[in-house]
Amino acid sequence: MFDKSTWIKLPRNVLVGHGVLDQLGEAVDELYLSGRPLVVTSPTPNELAGDRVTEQFAADDPATVVVETASFESIERVIDTAEREDAGYLIALGGGKPIDIAKMASDHLNLGFVAVPTAASHDGIVSGRSSIPEGDTRHSVAADPPLAVVADTEILAKAPWELTTAGCADIISNYTAVKDWRLAHRLKNVEYSEYAGALSELTAEMLVDSADSIKKGHEESAWIVTKALVSSGVAMSIAGSSRPASGAEHLFSHQLDRIAPGKAIHGHQVGVGSIITEFLHSGEKGQWSDIRAALASIDAPTTASELGVSDQEVIEALTTAHTIRDRYTILGDGITEEAAIEVATATGVI
Numbered sequence: 001m002f003d004k005s006t007w008i009k010l011p012r013n014v015l016v017g018h019g020v021l022d023q024l025g026e027a028v029d030e031l032y033l034s035g036r037p038l039v040v041t042s043p044t045p046n047e048l049a050g051d052r053v054t055e056q057f058a059a060d061d062p063a064t065v066v067v068e069t070a071s072f073e074s075i076e077r078v079i080d081t082a083e084r085e086d087a088g089y090l091i092a093l094g095g096g097k098p099i100d101i102a103k104m105a106s107d108h109l110n111l112g113f114v115a116v117p118t119a120a121s122h123d124g125i126v127s128g129r130s131s132i133p134e135g136d137t138r139h140s141v142a143a144d145p146p147l148a149v150v151a152d153t154e155i156l157a158k159a160p161w162e163l164t165t166a167g168c169a170d171i172i173s174n175y176t177a178v179k180d181w182r183l184a185h186r187l188k189n190v191e192y193s194e195y196a197g198a199l200s201e202l203t204a205e206m207l208v209d210s211a212d213s214i215k216k217g218h219e220e221s222a223w224i225v226t227k228a229l230v231s232s233g234v235a236m237s238i239a240g241s242s243r244p245a246s247g248a249e250h251l252f253s254h255q256l257d258r259i260a261p262g263k264a265i266h267g268h269q270v271g272v273g274s275i276i277t278e279f280l281h282s283g284e285k286g287q288w289s290d291i292r293a294a295l296a297s298i299d300a301p302t303t304a305s306e307l308g309v310s311d312q313e314v315i316e317a318l319t320t321a322h323t324i325r326d327r328y329t330i331l332g333d334g335i336t337e338e339a340a341i342e343v344a345t346a347t348g349v350i
């Protein structure tokens, strides 16, 4: 008997381009949401665009909640505020932090949400996953993706350049994420989607091919990167997991978040992780130097010192990354300190 089935959840409206923030109200109207919107944002995005968002919903008496950390406490706060303010739907305005928090809160509340990214810093903008740290672990939780995404390249282009290069690096890391996924499929029978894997790789390839056009101060860069982030998020939605965009390079990054908190941003850490894990996959003659060159060409860090972390922190993150979650990768059940030092040295990361 044929017993396969799939359920792919995707946004209904995706607007990317110059000035599209002013079409947010129109994009939301088309979703037939009702009631009062609750804007979930963080301090800087709220200052930059909070008023431009709320004024489009003036007739519906919008409320705002400002969160500062990506944590389960922040999610609780948003849930409490939404209940107290009797919100009908949520609008996430900001980087990955408010978007992930709104995604989880809306899932809990059974309310729709709309994403308005102010930084092209990672591919969680569109995905049906939230990534929240808790103690010694990190939860990648399934949660419905946004009903609409409104990504204004004028705003994204004015965000700190590092946030855009982080988004590029998050996409470049798809190469190794897909290798890890295929490995886990072969060795551990993890379910693999050819379509999601191919889309994820194609997204990375297209970004690398456009690397010459990705330059500080050019709105075109925000356009290229945001389209790639959307495409990568769609790959995750098709897969029903973050596997197409998160392998051992992400485990390494999640560990660095714990070992050296606040020193480097997500996309930059996964980029450096990708150089290392590509070397582990394919050895000295593999494509690790192509990944390093692609990262360098868009101004993303390629070494521990450019990340602002110590060599020892890199080694600790590499040797412990496999413990952070149950996700089989090229790190297997862990690599030794000697192996970590060797690969980090051979790739010039330390």
Ligand SMILES: NC(=O)C1=CN([C@@H]2O[C@H](COP(=O)(O)OP(=O)(O)OC[C@H]3O[C@@H](n4cnc5c(N)ncnc54)[C@H](OP(=O)(O)O)[C@@H]3O)[C@@H](O)[C@H]2O)C=CC1
Pocket: 042, 043, 044, 045, 048, 070, 094, 095, 096, 097, 098, 100, 118, 119, 121, 122, 123, 124, 125, 127, 129, 130, 131, 132, 155, 156, 158, 159, 160, 163, 242, 265, 266
């Ligand atoms: N769901 C998923 O699939 C994924 C989720 N993530 C998660 O996303 C988070 C990382 O995303 P990231 O975007 O870096 O995190 P943040 O939302 O913390 O944003 C990074 C920084 O940029 C600031 N910022 C945002 N927009 C602008 C702007 N336009 N101009 C100036 N500053 C701005 C923020 O300000 P302020 O401090 O005021 O907020 C913050 O300091 C992590 O929690 C990570 O786990 C990452 C990848 C994928």
Ligand SMILES: O=C(CO)COP(=O)(O)O
Pocket: 122, 123, 124, 129, 130, 131, 139, 140, 170, 242, 245, 246, 250, 251
């Ligand atoms: O960062 C991500 C994809 O780029 C999400 O991955 P995680 O599931 O590892 O949090």
Ligand SMILES: [Zn+2]
Pocket: 122, 123, 170, 245, 246, 250, 266, 267, 270
């Ligand atoms: Zn990522």
